[in-house]
Amino acid sequence: MKNLLQKSLKQLTVFAFIVFALSIPSYFLLVDWIWLNELDENNELIAERIENEFNEQKISDEKLAQSIQFWNEIQPVSKVALIHQPLVKDSQYTVMRQNPYSTKEAIDRFRGLKTNIKINNQNYSLVVETNIEETEETVGYIAMVTLLFFLILVVGFWILNRRLSKKIWQPFQDTLQKLKSFQLNGQNRIQFQDTDTIEFAELNATLDKLLQHSIATYKNQKEFTENASHELQTPLAILKNKLDILLQSDDLTERQYHIAEEMNKALIRSSRINKNLLLLAKIENSQFDSAELIRFDTIVLQSMEALQEHFKEKKIDVSTDILSNVEVKGNSGLTEVLVNNLLINAIRHTLPEGSTRITLSKSAFEVSNSGEQALNPDLLFKRFSRMSDDNRGSGLGLSIVQEICKLQDWTVKYDFVNKEHLFSVKF
Template sequence: MNRLLDKSLKPLAIYALIVLLLSIPAYYFIVDRIWVSELDKHQYVLRDKIESRLVKLNLPDSTVEQTINIWNKIEPGFVFTAHPTDQVIKDSVYTTMRFDDFLQDREQFRALSTSVRINNKHYRLLIETNMEEADETVTAISLAAIFFFLLLLGGFILLIRRTSAKIWQPFYITLDTLRKFKLNSDQEISFTPSDTQEFNELNDSLSKLLIRNVNVYKQQKEFTENVSHELQTPLAIVQSKLDLLFQHPTLTNDQYNIVESAHTALTRVSRINKNLLLLARIENHQFADHENIDLSILLHNMMEMLSEHLEQKQLTLENILQPDVKIEANSVLLEVLINNLLINAIRHNSIKGRISIELTEHRLRLTNTGSHTLAANKLFKRFSTTSTETPGSGLGLAIIKQICDLYQWKVSYSFINNLHIFTISFKDPITLPAPSS
């Protein structure tokens, strides 16, 4: 995942690279035009100097011819030729490619073909100047562009790194304040004021949002506490009254069946009430306390507690438990998780079936025999009926899913070869994070 500053640097770097790449042909064209223009001016100056000096020497015609011949031999860039008529030659400036005898290679030359007048006689003067090769110029400009791009990119990175620490400091202070804030604490949220308008607006919006969330959390917590108190008491009273009815000596068989049916329904209501309250507490992150728990030992203890249930169905229990698998979590939630998994494996099992438990530092897998698959699309939803043969409260697997989500574990279900397979994959192989407060 990229940081915000890196995302802002990328388009700047791309834009700078595009501009510099486009500048290479522009630089070449400008340099080439300036160079050619200066060469042309220089050649005209040379022509004027040569003509002026030869005229000032006032040499006889024979000497002039000898001087020109010598000049042509020692100055390969200048060529004098006699003009057959007295007509003035029109100046011609052009670029040509020819073989250079001295460099032994084809070179590009800028040429000026003009005429000079010496002793009232016209001569054709050809001045050629070797030009720099285009590829050398382009290479030099490209290297310069690359250098300045790297310099510009380095400057961008340096400036962004240095200025961002100050510019984004209020944001990181706000982020740190949010991380330290606990929803179930009585402390008031307070953000550090900033001289940046956008950060102050962000802090104000977050303050209002957190205040609303705190109020909602307190209301939900108060509601669950009230429900726990108001419902558990009358349920306990009704339970005790039904227990007294069971012991009444004049109770007929029909009355006994009615009381037993009411007792079963009341037990289910009480269990549903406890499970709903547990789900509400999990969702409200009211299980903040955590400890380092040896999961292998906890599994052994839970299996011993449920041994009677196993014997009732004559189930065979197999376990492959890696020792010293320790996890940081709330002990109550972890016991609820394992208990619900085991109860579910016993309930959705056949007589004389088997249950297999596999524990490693990466996962917990529980497998049990079964006749048909469960409704996977409704498996972890509240009050969903996954099987009509073994009805329950419809909250056991929902609680498992809620606990796994709280600790960022992954729970999955599959049915292969008449085997129900529940797998919990741990986020961290050794130590898992406790639920946030």
């Protein structure tokens, strides 16, 4: 993953590279064209000068021939030769050859001019050649300079980018940071930073709208659960009480009694589901203080004592390893619920004569019980997703455990090792 500015930096760099690369031949062609033009002009001037200088000598033809011969010997780059017919037109050319002045072997480029001059009214052909920079050298120098500028540009981009990403993107980073730390059940709204960038202002406005809507929906839903559970308490209470009265009727038959008893059992279950839903809603509504210092070991021992007879009844072998003086931050009532739920879970799902192990250390509470096969950990903590065909539970026990852990910043994990279901709570 790259950040946005780095991505654009890459594109810009590639584009700059192409432009600079194209500029190299353009510059070369331009420079070479200027060179040639200048040298042609220069060659013509030289030819004119030579013609003038020879004519100004006003020497005899014989002497002239000697002078020209002498000239040709000391000036290897230009040559004067007698011709009978004047040249139709001047010619310009470029040639690669050994520099006659250089002792090293060096092939140089020369620009030449072959023109017609008149000395003592006789026609002579004159060749003037001037050294010109080689193509590859020109290209090389231009490329070097271009590359240097390209590097300056890229480094400049990079530095600017870093500064821009700090400055221009600061409102965006701020928004992002606030969103990251936002919790739907945190109940506080996000106040976005003011920004003069249209895009960010729009983003913030849209996010604000979205969040407000989410918060409102979430609040409604939570209130609904809580209110619904509250409203259900009264009819449940009435049903329960009427059943109690029914049981006292003198002419109640045994069959009717058993029907009433079954109704009572179902009623106990609905009350429990209702209570648990209410508890979940309250945990989610953050109606609990989770900052008291609690003695975890005391809670575990109390809960174990209360449930001991149920372990015994199912002949479950309980082994314990409970560290004393384990102090943690949390809510004592909720922690009690957490411990109870995990222990009851173990009682319910351990087969008769199975085994359960309860461990408490400085940083973790673990309950494991013997079992046949692993359960799906994704579904395990979901509300109303039952793992066994036993549907007596409320289907909320482990969800409550998870919510309590979330509230108190603990984690709960399920593992299946060595034919044992292991629930571990880390705090």
